[in-house]
Amino acid sequence: MERTQGDTPLSKEATSNQVSAHSLSFPDSALTPLQYGTSFGDEKRHGGLMTGAQASSAASSIIDGKETHGRDAESGDHGHSEHIDIYDPNRPKLGIRQRLHHFTWAWFTLPMSTGGLSLLIFAQPHQFPGLRQIGLFVYIVNIIIFVSLTFTMLSRFFLHHGDFYKSISHPREGFFFPTYFLSIATLITSTQRYAIPAHDTALVWAIQTAFWGYVVITLILAVGQYSFVFAAHNLELQTMMPTWILPIFPIMLSGTIASVIADMQPDISAVPIAIAGMSCQGLGLSVAVMMYAHMVGRLMSAGLPNREHRPGLFMNVGPPAFTALAFIGMANGLPNTFDREMDGFIDVHLIRTFAIIGAIFLWALSLWWFFIAAIAVISSRPKYFHLGWWAMIFPNTGFILATISIGNELGNEAVLWVTTGMSICLLAMYCFVFYSHVRAVIVQDIMYPGRDEDVNDH
Numbered sequence: 012m013e014r015t016q017g018d019t020p021l022s023k024e025a026t027s028n029q030v031s032a033h034s035l036s037f038p039d040s041a042l043t044p045l046q047y048g049t050s051f052g053d054e055k056r057h058g059g060l061m062t063g064a065q066a067s068s069a070a071s072s073i074i075d076g077k078e079t080h081g082r083d084a085e086s087g088d089h090g091h092s093e094h095i096d097i098y099d100p101n102r103p104k105l106g107i108r109q110r111l112h113h114f115t116w117a118w119f120t121l122p123m124s125t126g127g128l129s130l131l132i133f134a135q136p137h138q139f140p141g142l143r144q145i146g147l148f149v150y151i152v153n154i155i156i157f158v159s160l161t162f163t164m165l166s167r168f169f170l171h172h173g174d175f176y177k178s179i180s181h182p183r184e185g186f187f188f189p190t191y192f193l194s195i196a197t198l199i200t201s202t203q204r205y206a207i208p209a210h211d212t213a214l215v216w217a218i219q220t221a222f223w224g225y226v227v228i229t230l231i232l233a234v235g236q237y238s239f240v241f242a243a244h245n246l247e248l249q250t251m252m253p254t255w256i257l258p259i260f261p262i263m264l265s266g267t268i269a270s271v272i273a274d275m276q277p278d279i280s281a282v283p284i285a286i287a288g289m290s291c292q293g294l295g296l297s298v299a300v301m302m303y304a305h306m307v308g309r310l311m312s313a314g315l316p317n318r319e320h321r322p323g324l325f326m327n328v329g330p331p332a333f334t335a336l337a338f339i340g341m342a343n344g345l346p347n348t349f350d351r352e353m354d355g356f357i358d359v360h361l362i363r364t365f366a367i368i369g370a371i372f373l374w375a376l377s378l379w380w381f382f383i384a385a386i387a388v389i390s391s392r393p394k395y396f397h398l399g400w401w402a403m404i405f406p407n408t409g410f411i412l413a414t415i416s417i418g419n420e421l422g423n424e425a426v427l428w429v430t431t432g433m434s435i436c437l438l439a440m441y442c443f444v445f446y447s448h449v450r451a452v453i454v455q456d457i458m459y460p461g462r463d464e465d466v467n468d469h
Contacts, residue, residue: 097461098395100454110458111167116178116187117464118164119194120401121448122157126197127408128441129153131434133204134415136427150201157194179236182244184464186254187398188236192229192261193405199225200271209275218272219280225268226287229261233294248305249313253326253402256302260329263295267333267409270340278346285341292337296373299330318391323399324384329406332377335370335413339420342366367420374417377410396451398464400444407437 095102132146168175179188199221207214236258240246246255269288273281306327315321342363349359393400411433418426451457460466 097459104455105459108170110455111163112171112174113458113460113463113465114163114167115184115398115464116164116190117184117398118160119157119187119190120398120405121445122153122160122194123190123197124401124404124408124441124444125149125153125156126194126201127405128438129201130197130204131408131411131437133201134412135431135434136415136418137431147205150205153201154198157198178465180239180243181465182246183254183467185236185240186252186257187464189232189257189261192225192232193257193264195225196261196264196268199268203272203275207275215275215277219276219284222265222268222272222284223287226262226265226291229265230291233259233262233298248309251305251309252316252320253302253306253323254399255305256299256326256330259295259298259302262291263299263330264333266292266295266337266341270337270344273341273344276344278348281344281346282349285344288337288341292334292341296330296334303327315387315391319393319395319397320399321384321387321391322393322397323402324387325381325402325406327380327406328377328384328410331373331380332406332409332413335373335377336409336416338366338370338373339363339413339416363420367417370413370417370420374410374413377413381407381410395462396447396456398448398457400447404437404441404444407440411437 129146129149132142132149135142179185199218203218207218240258266288269284269291273284273288276284316323342359342365345359345362347359349362350357388403411430414426414433415430418424418430448457457463
């Protein structure tokens with residue numbers, strides 16, 4: 012059972028009394044003003060393991076209207092309102108306008124993961140006829156998904172004024188804002204793999220321009236969002252989640268982009284791209300390692316997260332895995348004639364050797380985090396779908412890609428066959444999460460008050 016420092020379980024009666032003191036109404040709706048329970052305050056009734064502190068956080072979040080960014084008002088007609096359990100399958104259904112209010116930035120974990128899948132298909136060590144065409148199809152579908160989600164997010168902001176600032180400043184949803192840029196990173200790398208011919212000068216320069224623009228924007232994001240969090244929020248160690256790493260993730264993936272595009276660039280451009288990629292990768296990994304210290308401290312002092320959010324632990328797999336992938340890719344992207352001192356001592360061959368050593372070193376850290384996350388999820392499986400489930404796809408994609416790169420560099424066929432099996436498992440997990448995602452949308456398990464990332468429930 013999860014443990015929280017100094018907390019006692021919150022009873023159903025206490026939670027119910029807290030919530031019943033406030034009547035909240037859905038916006039733009041003809042429904043009678045409704046009350047609804049906390050995200051996890053009544054979880055024991057649903058077979059959950061919610062601690063008192065987590066339930067209290069969720070209850071106060073809903074009472075204050077945070078789950079709807081403060082747009083719900085108290086109703087004076089307490090006598091005629093009914094208690095609504097947000098986990099009741101027969102709870103009232105909402106219209107599209109009300110549901111768009113809960114369309115969060117975490118949705119971009121879908122194109123982020125789909126783009127990673129297209130890259131994984133391209134990198135498979137054991138190809139068969141038509142596999143690259145399947146990867147191209149996934150790449151095109153991912154573009155459609157990304158554009159559709161961007162349009163839907165814009166619709167949310169147009170229909171619900173003020174939601175943009177509230178979404179990026181929210182203490183939970185705000186940490187998912189960088190997933191939009193992570194989706195762009197997968198689109199840039201996938202475009203290089205599937206759409207840029209080797210000798211098309213115009214497109215080669217276009218992808219280089221996209222890289223430098225991405226570096227600038229994500230650097231601003233990494234500095235700006237953390238500066239805002241430091242100034243605006245007082246986050247406690249026992250509530251730390253791997254999402255705190257996300258603001259540094261986009262700039263870190265600049266190194267991954269560099270590792271993909273460098274070998275297709277002219278020599279005069281490849282070296283600056285590799286150096287910039289290494290700088291960004293180093294920044295990202297360094298901040299991630301500092302966050303790891305807090306994450307381990309949180310796990311040691313407060314225990315594992317609530318079961319509904321344990322899939323998010325797989326985010327910890329990503330930083331060392333993508334760094335290992337970037338090390339090998341950027342070293343291979345350097346010109347074969349690269350020799351800084353022109354003395355044959357520190358040349359490209361030595362750099363590539365150390366890149367492999369560093370990659371294996373970091374790969375082991377990813378492996379450790381993978382097993383920590385897997386054991387945590389298996390020991391207490393989540394019951395309700397959350398967009399955080401996509402953390403079981405994208406970081407693990409980087410882990411498999413790093414393993415493929417190491418296997419290729421070592422020329423180890425056994426390792427490459429293991430990665431083929433890992434890829435099949437990841438594909439099966441992608442299908443499962445995608446099915447669960449679609450089902451959750453249809454039955455209104457997400458995009459519903461109290462069920463999304465716009466409410467604090469851990």
